[in-house]
Amino acid sequence: MLEAIEAEREIGSQELAVEELAEVEEQTVEASSSSHPSHPSLLPPPSSLILLDEVGAGTDPSEGSALAISLLNYLAEHATLTIATTHFGELKALKYQDERFENASVEFDDVTLSPTYRLLWGIPGRSNALTIAKRLGLKASIIESAQKQVGASASAEVNEMIAGLEAQRKQQEEKAAAAADLVKQAERLHQEVARKADLLKERERDLKQQQEQAIQQAITEAKAEIAQVIRRLQQGTPTAQAAQQSTDAINQIAEQRLPSRKQPQKPKPGFRPQVGDRVRIPRLGQTAEVLTQPDEDGELTVRFGLMKMTVSLADVESLQGEKADLPEKRPKSQGSNREREKEQGSEPTSSAPNVRTSRNTIDLRGSRVSDAEIVIEREIARAEPGPLWIIHGHGTGKLKRGVQEFLKRHPQIARYEAAEQADGGTGVTVAYVQ
Structure with missing residues (x-):
């Protein structure tokens, strides 16, 4: 029996019509009925959201998967959105044949054998029946036999492909997390460097200000001391001894207040231009x-x-x-003697031409x-x-x-x-x- 429940909700200026189709089964042994006959009776009205749980189940898997594929193709053309759950590998491959389909699954923890309820968009889920049966204590011989049976089927290849996709996804997530950590570390380092740079600038400003204050104080003190020397000279009788004492006092002030002058280092020899x-x-x-x-x-x-x-x-x-390395001095020629004579005051003669x-x-x-x-x-x-x-x-x-x-x-x-x-x-x- 089908019950139709219609609800209308207005969002802004648009009206969204949602029609929920609920399936209520009435099956008895006497009627020899099952849950499958009611599935094909679903005919979606326009603008419908269709939710199908285990579509195509309840009958022969090959026929059920074929029927499910046909049904989903029909719904893709006539329904607004269809969400279907399935264990059929053939349905999981629809995405790669028709762009109207997309896969999604809930993440499964292989260690705890329980879902994490984290939605993985673009990756189909895979069956874990054998793994769960082994964890629940089913005999190993039965599990091994079942694994051999699965390995010979096409669904095994699908599961392997899904497992590979999940592994790639996890690697990408780990790399993304590592990259995010590196970005955070770089941001922290950048902030630390900027903070230290600000501290250095502030310290440099403080030192410069202290130096300027020290220089101004030294200049003020030097001026005051020189003024005292000048006053003593003006008040006393000017004598050579007093002038010498004043000169010595000013020199002493200069030595105390002015920076010391270092002797320049002698240049190193050995240069050849x-x-x-x-x-x-x-x-x-x-x-x-x-x-x-x-x-x-x-x-x-x-x-x-x-x-x-x-x-x-x-x-x-x-x-x-x-x-620079200087060449060895050569003995002076007669011309040099004549030049020495010119240095002593003799006039140049025509016998000694200028070269x-x-x-x-x-x-x-x-x-x-x-x-x-x-x-x-x-x-x-x-x-x-x-x-x-x-x-x-x-x-x-x-x-x-x-x-x-x-x-x-x-x-x-x-x-x-x-x-x-x-x-x-x-x-x-x-x-x-x-």
Whole structure:
């Protein structure tokens, strides 16, 4: 007997009609009836939710599964939603044949042999009759015989496939859980690092503030002590002894209040500049690029900015403070004796011609007048008495005029003139250092 119970519920502007079909069996031995004949009599009305428990059961499994497949296909076309439970492997495979079907199961704990009631979407359930029968104490011989019978059937392959899917699912869940733990650990580490960074910044601010306060306090105390010394000088009779005492007092204040000055470390020897190296020229306060290898006299050409000049190995060091290896000194020639005579005040003679070398040549092309004056001043300070070739080029003539005006005012320059045509002519000025 079928009873139809209709209920309507309004949700928003939509009406959901739910029709529940309940099957009430009246079967007797005299009528030779069973539960199966009532199953095919279910005819779903439109917009129905159909719930079938063990669809196709109660008759021959092969015929029951075939009938269940046909029924589910029919319901897929005519019912809104059908939910059916089954133990038939053929029904579990419908998902892979028709996209209208989907599998779901309740997780089963193989250890406790009980369901966890956790819904597993997309994975079909598998029968555990033999496992449960073995746990309940059924004879082992019966279980083994049954396992052999199952192993020869198609349902065994389905169960193996389901078991493999469950194993993969568990592995994925374990990996997902491990990944989630790693993410949590990374978040904790990130928070810890951020917290420590904030603490370090705060500590740095505190230290800086303390240093500034200490410096201000030291300055204030030093000013007060110096003011006392000045007052004592102003109040007393100025004498040499009082001035010396005041000087000593101020020096003592400076030693107490000012940071100590450490002696610079001596540069390490053993550096050999190569073309393309960056070197430091301490006397010029510049960092330059090496353009040529050092010659026999230990001189090399360098460039800083647009300026090129020739310097000695003794004037350069590496960026790490290493001093260059200097060549061995050679005996001075007769020309050097004549230069010593010039240093003593004798005039140059035509028998001792002036020789231009990299040591007494400056290349100022591309420099500004102010920069050129600095370089000329430094070269004059290190030059021996004699000619100094200054290359300034022609250009607009501004650099040439600036160089010659500077030479005209310099007390160590006896005279200057344009170079010989072979040495550059009017693009080079020869200055005679005295």
